[in-house]
Amino acid sequence: MAAFWTEADWDEHEQVEVVHDRASGLTAIIAVHSTHLGPGAGGTRFWHYPDPALAMRDALRLSRGMSYKNAMAGLPMGGGKAVVLLDENRTKTPEMLAAFGRAVNDLGGRYVTAEDVGASVADMVAISAETQHVCGLPVEEGAVGGDPxxxxxxxxxxxxxxxxxxxxxxxxxxxxxxxxxxxxxxxxxxxxxxxxxxxxxxxxxxxxxxxxxxxxxxxxxxxxxxxxxxxxxxxxxxxxxxxxxxxxxxxxxxxxxxxxxxxxxxxxxxxxxxxxxxxxxxxxxxxxNAAGIIDVGLEYLGRREGKPYTMDDLRERIGMIxxxxxxxxxxxxxxxxxxxxxxxxxxxxxxxxx
Missing domain, CATH: 3.40.50.720 (NAD(P)-binding Rossmann-like Domain)
Structure with a gap:
């Protein structure tokens, strides 16, 4: 895989981490494009990539898109994204999720993860055992957050x-x-x-x-x-x-x-x-397509600020799209x-x- 800063989709990303955990078999890329407005927020994509260069391209493009998406949605959050490289059978184990959670935690809040393609609410629950920097977690009926x-x-x-x-x-x-x-x-x-x-x-x-x-x-x-x-x-x-x-x-x-x-x-x-x-x-x-990140972003911000956002807050923001x-x-x-x-x-x- 070529150096990521030579990729066509490199856009002065603040941080790009290639994570490998031998014990669990995890290989992942976490890309933080911008933290100008707040922590880089964006989901994790679990996918099989026949060429690792395609995974890097996805991470770079998607994280930049999240910077733009969160900014245009009026969220005090920057842009980040992660991709987890799965095998042809799309194998995803509890050990891999735990290792990924630790990798997110090691970034100290610069990146906040959530669901994306191949990820579920249950996956976010597993990841949350290792880090607080995660959203899209189960919530009570009528509350902001959960499945975006x-x-x-x-x-x-x-x-x-x-x-x-x-x-x-x-x-x-x-x-x-x-x-x-x-x-x-x-x-x-x-x-x-x-x-x-x-x-x-x-x-x-x-x-x-x-x-x-x-x-x-x-x-x-x-x-x-x-x-x-x-x-x-x-x-x-x-x-x-x-x-x-x-x-x-x-x-x-x-x-x-x-x-x-x-x-x-x-x-x-x-x-x-x-x-x-x-x-x-x-x-x-x-x-x-910003409504999903608005939902889980408000979930995370409300939890961090100790003042949960309401469904009325969420509907109002989605109505601005x-x-x-x-x-x-x-x-x-x-x-x-x-x-x-x-x-x-x-x-x-x-x-x-x-």
């Missing part, structure tokens, strides 16, 4: 509605055609909310059976994962892994809007330009710049790098 997925889905749903209003001039999703990629916690939640408002849903997932089940539940159609990006629709909503918008996929899009919960949707910065040249409205991912997106698009309309460029500039100013 449903809240992320709500924020993405509200962001899609804002995009439809801006691009199509329609306040409701009634009759809007949405092609949705990824039927997990976030994607499935978005699909159910949109269908309940009358959207016409086409869904896909690498687990074809899961997509078929969801389609049956919401009265939609399931298609193959490799074809969903080509479906004629009003909104393409990516809610799986990143880099879905690239040289090969963008020319095949048949939509007016891209708005979804996946992180790092643009494979490279130039792909934002390709979307703009095609007249496709893009919802910057770290703005539209559509206006943040609208502000970006209004500036784009006024200046002719792209949404990804405008959003990045706003975020960079907030973290002291503008």
């Amino acid at each position: 997925g449903p809240f992320t889905a709500m924020g993405v749903f509200l962001g899609i509605k804002a995009a439809v209003r801006h691009k199509l001039g329609q306040d409701s999703l009634e009759g809007v055609r949405i092609a949705l990629q990824g039927c997990g916690s976030v994607g499935g939640g978005v699909a159910r909310l949109a269908a309940a408002e009358g959207a016409r849903m086409t869904v896909a997932d690498v687990d074809a059976a899961r997509a078929k089940t969801l389609a049956g539940q919401i009265g939609g159609e399931a298609v193959a994962a490799e074809t969903v990006a080509t479906v004629a629709c009003d909104v393409f909503s990516p809610n799986a892994l990143g880099a879905i918008l690239n040289d090969s996929s963008i020319p095949q899009l048949d939509c007016a809007i891209v708005a979804g919960g996946a992180n790092n949707q643009l494979a490279r910065p130039e792909h934002g330009r390709m979307l703009a040249e095609r007249g496709i409205l893009y919802a910057p991912d770290y703005v539209i 559509p206006e943040r997106l609208s502000a970006i698009w209004r500036e784009c309309d006024e200046t002719g710049e792209r949404p990804d460029v405008v959003a990045d500039r706003m975020a960079q100013r907030l973290i002291g790098r503008g």
Whole structure:
């Protein structure tokens, strides 16, 4: 693996730790991009990477995205991310979780972890036995925190509605055609909310059976994962892994809007330009998908401050996501710049790098 500071996604990260615990078999990367606004916060991704360089790329890109996401969400937290490199069987043991918790603790609060792809609330509980710098823990019903997925889905749903209003001039999703990629916690939640408002849903997932089940539940159609990006629709909503918008996929899009919960949707910065040249409205991912980190961030901050935040606090902050997106698009309309460029500039100013 090349030195991480030579990677294309290196962005003056404050700290990058490669952790290896021989006894448990843990290999992980913890990347802290910025602590300008507070501790670097972001989830841990448990994934099998055929090439360790891909894990480093994920850690660098995702941690920078968390700096931007937390700043744009108005949280007093910086950006960080961790990836745990699993074997082909996705083996994850209690010993590995404990070792990872100790590694987080050794950073002394510079990094706060939570759920991401491949991680569960139970994993966060196990990690919390070794460190207090963790969120997304079980909470009482009606309390802020816990599984962030449903809240992320709500924020993405509200962001899609804002995009439809801006691009199509329609306040409701009634009759809007949405092609949705990824039927997990976030994607499935978005699909159910949109269908309940009358959207016409086409869904896909690498687990074809899961997509078929969801389609049956919401009265939609399931298609193959490799074809969903080509479906004629009003909104393409990516809610799986990143880099879905690239040289090969963008020319095949048949939509007016891209708005979804996946992180790092643009494979490279130039792909934002390709979307703009095609007249496709893009919802910057770290703005539209911020509700999950708002949820667990408020959980952590409330615990640290000794004054828990309420569900009203959480709903109010999630409700700000559509206006943040609208502000970006209004500036784009006024200046002719792209949404990804405008959003990045706003975020960079907030973290002291503008």
